[in-house]
Amino acid sequence: MGTQNAHLLIVDDDDRIRQLLKRFLMSKNYGVSTAKDAAEARELIDAIDFDLLIFDIMMPGEDGISLTKFVRNERNTPILLLTARGEANDRIEGLSAGADDYLPKPFEPEELALRIANILRRVKPAPVQTAMTFGDTTYDLTRDELKREGIIIRLTETEKSLMRELATRSGAVVTREELARKAGVAADRSIDVQVARLRRKLEPNSAEPMYLQTIRGQGYRLAPDI
Known part of the structure; x- marks a missing residue:
């Protein structure tokens, strides 16, 4: 409204x-x-x-x-x-x-x-973007679905938790501690490993991430095309 x-x-x-x-x-x-x-x-x-x-x-x-x-x-x-x-x-x-x-x-x-x-x-609550694109990959927040050219990319439950939290706060920095708490993992190297795995499924080149960005000293940020 x-x-x-x-x-x-x-x-x-x-x-x-x-x-x-x-x-x-x-x-x-x-x-x-x-x-x-x-x-x-x-x-x-x-x-x-x-x-x-x-x-x-x-x-x-x-x-x-x-x-x-x-x-x-x-x-x-x-x-x-x-x-x-x-x-x-x-x-x-x-x-x-x-x-x-x-x-x-x-x-x-x-x-x-x-x-x-x-x-x-x-x-008035800010609208939550539910459909996002990352190059040839799309993410549907309502379905917890990541697809590349229409084909579903399987996400683990931990990866779904990470993606959901990042997508809900798209454009904002989410701390490692917040992500770790949502995903149910330790806020140490464990969360970095999980983010790296998610990057390999999301990014065209996970070694040079465009969409799941590391914000040094703060955490991570999801930056979709749309």
Whole structure:
């Protein structure tokens, strides 16, 4: 899901503000639900899996801080607090309760949209690349399959563990200790031997590796073509 297809919940006792924000955020291609108080918000939160919650702090009855604490005890849905109270202590209280961001009133709607987009980008998991190519060799992470020109190259269970860990973190350096732990081998020459065996199956020339790279003093990195 793209950030601008996310479903938001706005909780504010001011009907005019709720409707203004709803229209504005819907114009940004968000799905938007609203609630006039914490009680109505609790019912919606129990029924719907929202992508982000926007709470006004100063509401009659249960306030936004209390509602934030309630949500945090139940789930990790990101929360943005809106309030006319902009003092440092109030911001600290809101963030300590579990809010992800804090926007004092009055504010520009465009700033609200930017803060929402930033929060959603932070919490959205990065996509994991599942199909990779290494010259004439391909690796399918979902199947644990390494193929050269369509023919499956047999991997041992240790080699599968190494390849899976490197592929999941493609482009990043994985330490020898991390790889050894995942593969269930000692973090000494044993892991180097296993990596060398995997290289012979992956690389066109394992003596001059292009794809399974050694990062001196750090570990190994997988660098696929795609």
